[in-house]
Amino acid sequence: MSHEPPAAHDLTHIAPRDKAEILAEALPYIRKFHGKTIVIKYGGNAMTDPALQQDFAEDVVLLKLVGMNPVVVHGGGPQIEDALAKIGKKGTFIQGMRVTDEETMEVVEWVLAGQVQQDIVGLINVAGGKAVGLTGRDGGLIRARKLRMVDHKDPSVVHDVGQVGEIESIDPSVVKALQDDQFIPVISPLGFGANNENYNINADVVAGKLAEVLKAEKLMMLTNIPGVLDKAGNLLTNLSAREIDELFADGTISGGMLPKIASALEAAKNGVTAVHIIDGRVPHSMLLEILSEQAYGTMIRSH
Numbered sequence: 001m002s003h004e005p006p007a008a009h010d011l012t013h014i015a016p017r018d019k020a021e022i023l024a025e026a027l028p029y030i031r032k033f034h035g036k037t038i039v040i041k042y043g044g045n046a047m048t049d050p051a052l053q054q055d056f057a058e059d060v061v062l063l064k065l066v067g068m069n070p071v072v073v074h075g076g077g078p079q080i081e082d083a084l085a086k087i088g089k090k091g092t093f094i095q096g097m098r099v100t101d102e103e104t105m106e107v108v109e110w111v112l113a114g115q116v117q118q119d120i121v122g123l124i125n126v127a128g129g130k131a132v133g134l135t136g137r138d139g140g141l142i143r144a145r146k147l148r149m150v151d152h153k154d155p156s157v158v159h160d161v162g163q164v165g166e167i168e169s170i171d172p173s174v175v176k177a178l179q180d181d182q183f184i185p186v187i188s189p190l191g192f193g194a195n196n197e198n199y200n201i202n203a204d205v206v207a208g209k210l211a212e213v214l215k216a217e218k219l220m221m222l223t224n225i226p227g228v229l230d231k232a233g234n235l236l237t238n239l240s241a242r243e244i245d246e247l248f249a250d251g252t253i254s255g256g257m258l259p260k261i262a263s264a265l266e267a268a269k270n271g272v273t274a275v276h277i278i279d280g281r282v283p284h285s286m287l288l289e290i291l292s293e294q295a296y297g298t299m300i301r302s303h
């Protein structure tokens with residue numbers, strides 16, 4: 001007999017009565033969030049396992065079918081790295097942002113708006129939803145300009161990170177029209193500038209800003225780590241603005257977590273009711289976070 005614990009997504013070991021209780025527990029949450037917008041940042045690191053990708057797509061469809069409005073913003077950092085490796089290039093990052101020269105920009109566009117987006121759209125459609133892939137250019141969704149990146153530690157230093165954009169404005173009308181028509185928008189983090197130039201924008205930044213503009217009820221950021229960790233590696237389940245400042249200052253937060261936390265905090269301060277950073281490698285973590293009492297990952301508070 002195997003002593004392996006059942007996989008988290010294997011529900012056959014749960015007694016029927018317990019299953020019924022789990023389903024019944026979801027009802028108040030379904031009622032509470034009916035008609036509400038949930039922005040889901042699907043990080044490139046969370047989407048590397050095909051079985052998990054399928055679980056993710058099914059969860060998104062379930063949220064839509066019970067009356068919520070999920071909007072997916074996807075990343076693709078590791079997938080861009082794989083494509084760069086094929087042309088003998090390796091990405092470099094400053095404060096969590098990819099330094100994007102012209103050649104890198106071509107790869108970024110090709111990977112994000114191509115393979116990554118179409119995989120997610122396909123999986124959602126197969127799971128019974130109607131997903132539509134968009135970039136920030138479609139419907140004039142994301143206007144951007146070249147990012148002026150000030151050094152976190154020395155504000156007199158400004159880094160040139162190439163064609164990385166910062167968001168100037170978001171026109172959410174295309175997203176709203178799709179939502180109203182029962183579609184599920186799947187958005188690549190690319191923006192356009194005043195001269196029709198293209199920008200590579202960090203997906204966390206896009207998700208945070210879009211959640212604000214759409215007045216989303218929730219922003220869920222799915223990543224490859226249980227949440228924000230302290231210096232000893234313990235999960236921080238709840239973070240206030242002041243605590244986040246301290247984590248920035250003492251260097252606990254680095255790399256890709258920098259734009260993630262900054263965007264999460266901005267969204268929380270600007271009206272998004274609940275902002276969570278959760279582990280996308282745990283099957284159905286997003287569904288459980290939304291539809292049960294169980295709390296996962298790190299919740300970001302505005303005060």
Ligand SMILES: Nc1ncnc2c1ncn2[C@@H]1O[C@H](COP(=O)(O)OP(=O)(O)O)[C@@H](O)[C@H]1O
Nearest residue numbers: 043044045223224225228229252253254256257
């Ligand atoms: N204090 C911290 N807590 C958790 N993760 C951190 C922390 N500081 C840096 N990180 C890094 O941030 C990563 C998540 O950001 P990123 O790689 O951009 O993921 P994603 O693809 O989901 O956007 C983690 O895998 C981890 O390596």
Ligand SMILES: CC(=O)N[C@@H](CCC(=O)OP(=O)(O)O)C(=O)O
Nearest residue numbers: 044075076077097098201202203
């Ligand atoms: C400017 C910048 O860093 N853009 C990101 C866009 C993709 C992304 O954000 O992907 P993850 O969410 O998987 O990290 C990049 O080029 O990697």
